[in-house]
Amino acid sequence: MIKNILFDLDDTIFDFKMAERVALSKTLVSFGIEPTEYIIKRYSELNISQWKLLELGKLTREQVKVNRYKLLFDELGLDISPQKATAIYEDNLCIGHYFMDGAEELIKTLCDKGYDLYLVSNGAKRVQDGRLKSSGISKYFKGIFISEVVGYEKPNIEFFNCCFERIENFNREETIIVGDSLSSDIKGGINAGIKTVWFNPNHEINTAQLIPTYEINKLSDIIKYI
Secondary structure (H helix, E strand, C coil): CCCEEEECCECCCECHHHHHHHHHHHHHHHCCCCCCHHHHHHHHHHHHHHHHHHHCCCCCHHHHHHHHHHHHHHHHCCCCCHHHHHHHHHHHHCCCCCECCCHHHHHHHHHHCCCEEEEEECCCHHHHHHHHHHHCCHHHCCEEEEHHHHCCCCCCHHHHHHHHHCCCCCCHHHEEEEECCHHHHHHHHHHHCCEEEEECCCCCCCCCCCCCCEEECCHHHHHHHC
């Protein structure tokens, strides 16, 4: 029987890709750069690659934030401060929120049914705080664990151990994690010895050799497995 549900935030509860597009477009415009589809797509690719290196412990969070812009500007031949771009981007990213389809309704339903909900995110604290405040969903969660505060990132076992220590009467058999990232959420859940749900709305092929306990394409499908 599942009691504790750990939710990733970006691209699970919140539509990070939409937020990223809006914040990046505003940032580029502030430097007089047209936010073309190519630039937005390339930034997203560089951003993902840098976060993967963070998960592997090869980069710090601050290096990730700056490197993605440095790499982008170097490719485009632009003489723009990546540090300044990072600051403007985060200011834009803190504003507002966009829900994944069915996310808000799901967490309300699960809370009403008596499940204990927790957020587990590798996102920047300032950004997540701003979007959580905007969305008003913090009230549904018994705990919010941001890696920047915890001191470790998913998928490290240390991150999950710190979370588990703060969950009253914690039992691994009663706990499940839901997230879109195989390398962060699913690998982390496997490392922590809990059940995992891979949220895969785009029907991507799993090439990571990480086998989630369950796979769903719609968030509402989680109800089948708890």
